[in-house]
Amino acid sequence: MATARKPQLKGVTSEADGKASDPLMVASVEKAFRVLSVFDRHHQALGLSQIAAAAGLDVSSAQRFTHTLTRLGYLHKNPDTKHFELTVKSLDLGHHFLRASRLVDKAMPYLLHLSKETEETVNLTMLDGTEIVFVTRFVSRHMLNTDVTIGTRMPAFCTAPGVAILSRLPEAEAIAVLDKSELKAYAPGTTSKKSDLIRKLKQSALQGYATAFEEFYHSDASIAAPILDPKGYPEGAVNIATSRSRYEPDEVVTKFSSLVMATAHAISRT
């Protein structure tokens, strides 16, 4: 009867062995997060078995974790449909981060100021692996789409903030990020050849700012400058995001480059 136990970890094996060898790893925690991250735009409300399938758990585990997470307030169960969805409490953890981050704390007033001065959309982003994450944003009246929210991720290599950050990373680290990245073309302007990217990083380092024109989004036009810690290590980036329909590339540079750099420097110095 115990024979049926092992094969039930289907496709997750590659991850699982890593933990087997790690006695300090609490597997339940990872499973809980797996359950939570099953929910997204296309999976807003899910039944128990759907969750089990999507998270790679058996129904019993799914039962235990949904129960636990419901009691903790992160999930809500609709008593009629028996489906679960994420609750607004899911914002708590992110909020703790925003409050605890020295960088966010320093940056906020400067970003607000920059957004008033330029009347354009201003973002603070940080690097996580090969991606940049949107940490705070001030959206201008010119913004059209509302898809980018706090926590949104984009590949670093084809965004202005990503390039700005990479340009100040020790070269080995920057190249490691590029190597881990899937260098594919997302939009008409994507720079996706490694050699070109390295050149772009060097140029951005010299200039003190980075740009991206239709590299990720169609019609995006963005300029960014890195925020550095006292040792010169990049902690994040400030960027101004507009659209090709409103500015030509060279206009973006002439209008905004010194402003983003000044803002980034001010934050770095604080």
Place this chain on the structure above:
Amino acid sequence: MATARKPQLKGVTSEADGKASDPLMVASVEKAFRVLSVFDRHHQALGLSQIAAAAGLDVSSAQRFTHTLTRLGYLHKNPDTKHFELTVKSLDLGHHFLRASRLVDKAMPYLLHLSKETEETVNLTMLDGTEIVFVTRFVSRHMLNTDVTIGTRMPAFCTAPGVAILSRLPEAEAIAVLDKSELKAYAPGTTSKKSDLIRKLKQSALQGYATAFEEFYHSDASIAAPILDPKGYPEGAVNIATSRSRYEPDEVVTKFSSLVMATAHAISRT
């Protein structure tokens, strides 16, 4: 030797017994979240024993959970100071919520539109227990302080969005919320008497909007309307936040009441 085990759960006992009786509860998950929520503005980077103390765990547990959370990418350990801090990945969970929420999805374009139209700060909030939570915000150029971020909580009873939502809750539920709330005065204008609050709820229900003038913040002036699901149950609120220095209470009402209501209705209908 087993005698020393029980007394180590110091002040958390009241919560802990609830779980003992619940066989589906996975205690590790709760502990993991307790570790994560130890970090805030005044606790940005913490050592192991500080975490243990703050989360009410022994050092061994703290060790295991910090290790687990570090491997999962939610914590970062500074190799020099041996201190932990939250990483930007902490925004993921909240981002999943924002993407998975039908309400957010519906509301975003309308909120953006309202912010352009009024040039004032516009928020989407939801109720969680006795508090409202800021889910999305479009900050205007008039905004001065940057303290309110996504995920920020305020007592429902003394905020315009809170009152707007409570006003559409079944009366018993609304009163239950008031009873659970600590009805204290936060600012010069706080309505903190239960009878006054009930009157305020009724009036807000009739009007279709709610206002708050210096009820929570000093100098805040806010007007809100509830977003209702097809059954008329309040899912959240739209509000416009300005300051007393820029508008008199009656100006806020005349300028913005119909706009917030129109926006809230439009979202409700979608």
Place this chain on the structure above:
DNA sequence: TAAAACTTATCGCATAGCAATAAATCGTTT
């Protein structure tokens, strides 16, 4: 330089959490 405080590593044991199963509920089909 001693010692106090904290972090890292190790380990045996008990229990917390696992997975299988059974009962109940829902919703679909003929």
Place this chain on the structure above:
DNA sequence: AAACGATTTATTGCTATGCGATAAGTTTTA
């Protein structure tokens, strides 16, 4: 409507998992 299939809820015995004590190593303080 009845009967079936699918999904959710409840229960249970077993053991692997995670617990917490302890000891060894490291850094900070006096």
